[in-house]
Amino acid sequence: MTIKRISTLVLFLISVLCLHAGMTTYTFTSATWTSRVGTDKTDLKTDGWISQKDAFGYESSTNPNFQTGAKVTSAYSGAGATSVRSFTSVRRLTFNYATTTKGAGSIRVQVGNNEPIDSVLSISTANHDITIVLPEQQTGNISFSVVCTKNSIYLSSVTIRAEEGGGGEFLRSRFELVTDVKQLQDSDQIIIGVKKEGVPYIMGYFDETVSQNNIHAIKGVYTPDRTSIGTNDEAIYTLHRTTLNGQTAWIIQDEIRYEEAYLVANGGRTKNKLALWTSVYDGGTYGNYGYWSISVQPDGTATIMNLGNSLGKYLQYNASNSPTLFACYQTEGSQTPVCIYRETAPIASDSAVIIAPLVQFGTIVMNGETTGSKTITVNANRLSEDIHAYIKGRSSIFSVSSELLDRDGDNLTLSYKVKNPGKYCDTLVLESGMVRMEVSVLLTAIQPIKIAEAVAMPDYATAYLQPVVVTKKFDTYIFVRDETGSMLIYDNGDGASGKRYGADVKTGDVLTGVVGRFSNYYGVPELAPYNAFSIQSHGMCEPETVVTIDSADVCRYVRLTQVTIDENNRLNGVSCVDKFNAGITPDRVCTLDAIVMISWDELQLWVVRQKYEETSLEQTNATDDAPAYNLLGIPINQTYRGVVISNGKKHLQ
Numbered sequence: 001m002t003i004k005r006i007s008t009l010v011l012f013l014i015s016v017l018c019l020h021a022g023m024t025t026y027t028f029t030s031a032t033w034t035s036r037v038g039t040d041k042t043d044l045k046t047d048g049w050i051s052q053k054d055a056f057g058y059e060s061s062t063n064p065n066f067q068t069g070a071k072v073t074s075a076y077s078g079a080g081a082t083s084v085r086s087f088t089s090v091r092r093l094t095f096n097y098a099t100t101t102k103g104a105g106s107i108r109v110q111v112g113n114n115e116p117i118d119s120v121l122s123i124s125t126a127n128h129d130i131t132i133v134l135p136e137q138q139t140g141n142i143s144f145s146v147v148c149t150k151n152s153i154y155l156s157s158v159t160i161r162a163e164e165g166g167g168g169e170f171l172r173s174r175f176e177l178v179t180d181v182k183q184l185q186d187s188d189q190i191i192i193g194v195k196k197e198g199v200p201y202i203m204g205y206f207d208e209t210v211s212q213n214n215i216h217a218i219k220g221v222y223t224p225d226r227t228s229i230g231t232n233d234e235a236i237y238t239l240h241r242t243t244l245n246g247q248t249a250w251i252i253q254d255e256i257r258y259e260e261a262y263l264v265a266n267g268g269r270t271k272n273k274l275a276l277w278t279s280v281y282d283g284g285t286y287g288n289y290g291y292w293s294i295s296v297q298p299d300g301t302a303t304i305m306n307l308g309n310s311l312g313k314y315l316q317y318n319a320s321n322s323p324t325l326f327a328c329y330q331t332e333g334s335q336t337p338v339c340i341y342r343e344t345a346p347i348a349s350d351s352a353v354i355i356a357p358l359v360q361f362g363t364i365v366m367n368g369e370t371t372g373s374k375t376i377t378v379n380a381n382r383l384s385e386d387i388h389a390y391i392k393g394r395s396s397i398f399s400v401s402s403e404l405l406d407r408d409g410d411n412l413t414l415s416y417k418v419k420n421p422g423k424y425c426d427t428l429v430l431e432s433g434m435v436r437m438e439v440s441v442l443l444t445a446i447q448p449i450k451i452a453e454a455v456a457m458p459d460y461a462t463a464y465l466q467p468v469v470v471t472k473k474f475d476t477y478i479f480v481r482d483e484t485g486s487m488l489i490y491d492n493g494d495g496a497s498g499k500r501y502g503a504d505v506k507t508g509d510v511l512t513g514v515v516g517r518f519s520n521y522y523g524v525p526e527l528a529p530y531n532a533f534s535i536q537s538h539g540m541c542e543p544e545t546v547v548t549i550d551s552a553d554v555c556r557y558v559r560l561t562q563v564t565i566d567e568n569n570r571l572n573g574v575s576c577v578d579k580f581n582a583g584i585t586p587d588r589v590c591t592l593d594a595i596v597m598i599s600w601d602e603l604q605l606w607v608v609r610q611k612y613e614e615t616s617l618e619q620t621n622a623t624d625d626a627p628a629y630n631l632l633g634i635p636i637n638q639t640y641r642g643v644v645i646s647n648g649k650k651h652l653q
Contacts (some may be wrong), residue, residue, distance in 0.1 A: 024160050024162070025158070025160075026048070026157060026158050027156065027157040028049075028069055028158075030058050031054050031056065032051045032054050032055075033081035035048055035157075044084060046084060046085070047084055049084065050081055051081045052080055052081055052082060052145070055070035055079045056071045056072060056079070057071045059154065066127065067100070067125060068156050069098065069127070069157075070154065070156075071153075071154050072154075072155065073151070074149060077146070077148045078147060079146055080108075080144045081143070082143040083142040083143075087142060088163040089137040090111050090137065090139065090142065091133070091161050091162070093132045093158060093161070094131045096129050096156040096157045097130065097156060098125060099121065099122075099123050101125055101151075103121075103123060104150040105120075105148040105149050106119060106120045107119055107144060107146055109132055109143070110143045111138040111140045112139055119132050174230075175230070175231060175343050177228065177340075177341055178300065179296060179297075180296055181294055183296075183342065187238060187240065188239040189238060189239075190236070190237055190239050190252075191229055191232065191235045191236060192302075192315070192341075193220060193226075193338065193340070193341055195336070196336050196337075199319070201217035201317070202220035202229065202235045204217060205234055206274075213274075214273050214318075214327035215275070217317065218232070218235060220235065229341045237263065238252075238255050238256075239251075242291070244291050248293075249292065249307060250291070250292045250294050251291060251292070256358070261276040262278075262280050262290040263292075265312060266312060273328050274312075274326060274328045277289075278492060278517070283476070289309070291306070291307040292304055292305060292315075300340075303337075304340075306328060312330050313329075316332075316334065316337060316338060317337070318335050318336070319335070319336050353435065355380075356377070356379070356439050357377075358439055359376060359414050359440070361374060361443040363445075363446060365447070365448065365464055366418065366421055369419050370418050370445065373413050375412065375413045376411070376413075377410075380409045380432065383433070384433060387410070389405055389430055390403060390428075390429055391426050392438075393425070395424040397424055398426050398443075399414070399415050400414055401414070407432060423442075423445075424445070448465065450465075450485070451465065453484075454487065454525070454527065455520075455525040458518075459520060461517070461518050462516070462518070463517075463518045464513075464514070465480075465482075468480035468511050469511075470506065470541065471595070472608060473502065473507065474606075478491050478502050478505055481556070486555040487527065488524055489529060490528050501531070501533060502533075507541050508540045508541040509535050509538055511536075512533065513533040515529065515531070516530050517530065522598065522601060524597065524598055543593045544558055544559065545558070546560065549605075550603075554603075557594075557608070558595075559592070559593050561591045562589055562591070563589070563592055564588065565590070569584055574605055575602065575604045577599075577604050577607065580606065582607045582609050584610060588612050590613055591610075592610055592611075594607045
């Protein structure tokens with residue numbers, strides 16, 4: 001699970017209304033090139049294809065992306081058909097096909113009496129597209145033939161872009177005011193607005209660089225009657241319907257910008273009033289802090305109340321704060337009320353527009369120079385010119401697969417090549433005449449690091465750990481170490497199912513692929529994991545024998561030899577806590593195994609075991625013959641005498 005900031009900018013510019021082409025897709029259903037358009041079969045009189053040479057056969061894989069279509073073998077080379085219809089102003093044809101592992105050949109296309117075009121087909125056992133761009137617009141019946149030179153080729157469909165295209169109207173979403181809670185459904189996309197005339201703000205995203213306490217307001221585009229609002233990716237949340245204690249409850253998820261994060265009251269462990277966190281339940285303090293009840297009055301006034309243990313329960317808009325913000329307050333009506341807008345059925349657009357999604361590569365783990373790609377769909381409507389695509393930015397790690405896209409929309413592949421860790425944000429620009437759109441392209445590149453590097457990171461940074469060994473597991477606490485230090489993995493689960501990532505973790509296990517959000521929680525360096533990690537069973541993990549401890553040793557699994565716990569369960573002033581039900585016996589010389597912790601600013605020893613010394617203080621540890629180093633090279637089982645425990649600095653530096 002990743003709480004990381006994502007932003008997007010979508011800009012629509014309107015140009016004059018113009019004639020536009022459309023797309024018609026024929027999907028082949030037999031070796032005789034019988035086809036369908038959508039769910040309707042062609043009739044071979046006014047539509048469809050007339051076979052000039054049948055294919056060898058037809059195959060439909062159980063996986064629709066794997067070798068599906070009319071099968072042409074080398075013996076049936078030249079199989080193909082001609083369209084019944086004559087198409088006007090044909091500009092592009094896209095064939096969906098696959099081959100066998102050694103399939104080879106080409107496809108020939110001809111429009112009317114124009115020169116035929118031959119395109120070589122690449123080897124791909126999964127169905128994918130090849131687009132043939134005509135040198136100029138052409139008119140006539142379309143013929144194709146498949147030349148197979150080796151093994152087999154499967155032709156699944158053809159998409160024709162021409163004036164007679166069957167593509168429907170371009171659709172745009174809208175957000176309308178909710179006036180009855182019954183209008184809200186599970187998985188609705190919503191925007192939270194302000195229920196007050198003249199206030200132009202809506203609730204934005206949670207951004208720790210802007211405010212760690214609440215969620216800042218951004219400007220929205222309300223209609224004059226405030227019954228609807230323009231879409232804004234900076235403010236869209238996903239609503240999930242659930243139950244809590246037998247009653248309807250709602251979870252508000254920010255999946256656009258933070259890849260699974262949940263709106264919580266008081267922010268749980270971060271002590272914010274309104275924020276996001278990686279779970280909807282906090283067992284220690286805030287309870288069900290990710291659950292909300294919602295009621296709506298007929299005029300649209302919404303009461304969004306948190307069902308956790310926070311004093312501030314009511315989500316409201318604070319107009320007096322500078323800058324203005326959304327937060328939770330103890331008393332309903334103490335601030336400006338809010339309202340909810342939900343995404344409704346799309347409406348047809350008469351505007352010339354381009355729309356493309358945010359390109360979020362997410363967090364990638366580097367292994368030297370690292371590359372990757374993602375294909376997006378660019379939608380367009382009523383454009384008179386093709387779309388020019390390019391990257392505008394400074395990072396120079398992103399590139400596009402094509403600089404010219406079809407004016408009716410097209411697929412575009414964006415690639416990256418990153419050499420150094422960091423956060424990268426460039427802009428994809430799409431232009432067609434006077435119509436322009438910009439969308440952010442984002443990537444965070446990180447390298448696996450040691451614990452010593454992780455604990456030096458600033459709060460809320462993303463850390464990806466190299467393999468670590470589990471020294472102790474306790475409830476949501478997983479204490480780990482490597483040869484550079486120790487820290488805590490605070491495992492509160494995935495936030496949706498509530499299942500903990502390390503539910504099956506045992507002492508001595510080796511964890512790999514641990515990535516999460518780091519914070520120094522009152523002196524305790526901890527990582528809240530974003531997602532599941534690998535667990536490899538390894539065996540027991542011995543503590544590190546030490547002479548002194550300090551707050552800099554927090555999270556270490558240590559062994560103190562020949563020490564005595566006093567009658568107040570303290571060791572030289574440091575509390576010995578029986579967190580693991582080990583059983584503490586005072587006034588006896590012992591070897592003490594414990595986890596060093598700071599709890600509410602107090603240095604403590606969480607006792608794992610207490611082994612009593614029956615001989616003099618000069619006797620050495622009974623495990624001196626054990627190996628000197630563990631799997632990660634950490635020294636273990638060393639004998640020290642005259643133990644001194646200091647209680648120095650309370651916080652990590």
